[in-house]
Amino acid sequence: MNHNKFEKTEDHTGITHNPKLGDKEFEKFSEFIKREFGIKMPPSKKTMLEARLQKRLRALCMSNHSEYCKFLFSPEGLDSEITHLIDVVTTNTTDFFREPKHFELLLSQILPDLFQRNKKSLKIWSAGCSSGEEPYTLAMVLSEFAGKNSSFDFSILATDISTEILQKAKRAIYPMSKVDIIPMALKKKYLLKSKDHTKNLVRIAPELRKKVEFKRLNFMEPFPFKDIKDIIFCRNVVIYFDRPTQHRLFNEFCLRLAPGGFLFIGHSESISGMGLPVRQVAPTVYQRI
Structure with a gap:
């Protein structure tokens, strides 16, 4: 199965492509996120991660997650991208006078x-x-x-x-x-x-x-x-x-x-x-x- 196939979706700008996150890429991301940030990323989080990474793919003009994965784990990519990845995987939900x-x-x-x-x-x-x-x-x-x-x-x-x-x-x-x-x-x-x-x-x-x-x-x-x-x-x-x-x-x-x-x-x-x-x-x- 080709996990990096594209699915077509329609929006006001016309046809766009949403690449799917492959199992191997997800496993690499999951292991890296756990090692570097301590955050658990079980398989149930795959869809969430895939959706949140779309913004980074668009910002970097990349067509799929494999391309992003290669960039992230390169020396220059890791240095420039790690802070953006943190923002992707962390949930910042808070309120004044919470609890x-x-x-x-x-x-x-x-x-x-x-x-x-x-x-x-x-x-x-x-x-x-x-x-x-x-x-x-x-x-x-x-x-x-x-x-x-x-x-x-x-x-x-x-x-x-x-x-x-x-x-x-x-x-x-x-x-x-x-x-x-x-x-x-x-x-x-x-x-x-x-x-x-x-x-x-x-x-x-x-x-x-x-x-x-x-x-x-x-x-x-x-x-x-x-x-x-x-x-x-x-x-x-x-x-x-x-x-x-x-x-x-x-x-x-x-x-x-x-x-x-x-x-x-x-x-x-x-x-x-x-x-x-x-x-x-x-x-x-x-x-x-």
């Missing part, structure tokens, strides 16, 4: 607890920050706490594997529909409306943007920073990895978490049976022992 109970707990219990223990300058890490909604939500919550506790300060490190998505996060510009969930009082305080009212865009205020530092980080590579964090958010990220990789990553987070610090994970994730030096304080919230 809101985490932020309620942070404001009502965890920040007062750390503050009472003389932790007056907190270091927070948003690991897998996507387009910035999580770290900017954290910045709003922490700024609200700082407003009531004058000696309190904080800094946020936000990391992601995707260079393209980090650029979006740094720009901090979002459609109005994205910020509907943010309480009105916080919108008024921390969001700036576009001067062009036809665009329906907002930007995070500069006093919040300066509190967040964005850096690229591939979890499969050694972490380039050694400083200890008081709070780590890594939510809905490790679900893409196999269990041994998840275990290794959570161990890494614990090594970088201050005694008494807090780890937040996604509600679809679990650290059960990993023997980590933490105790559960709420659903998917853990404190370093």
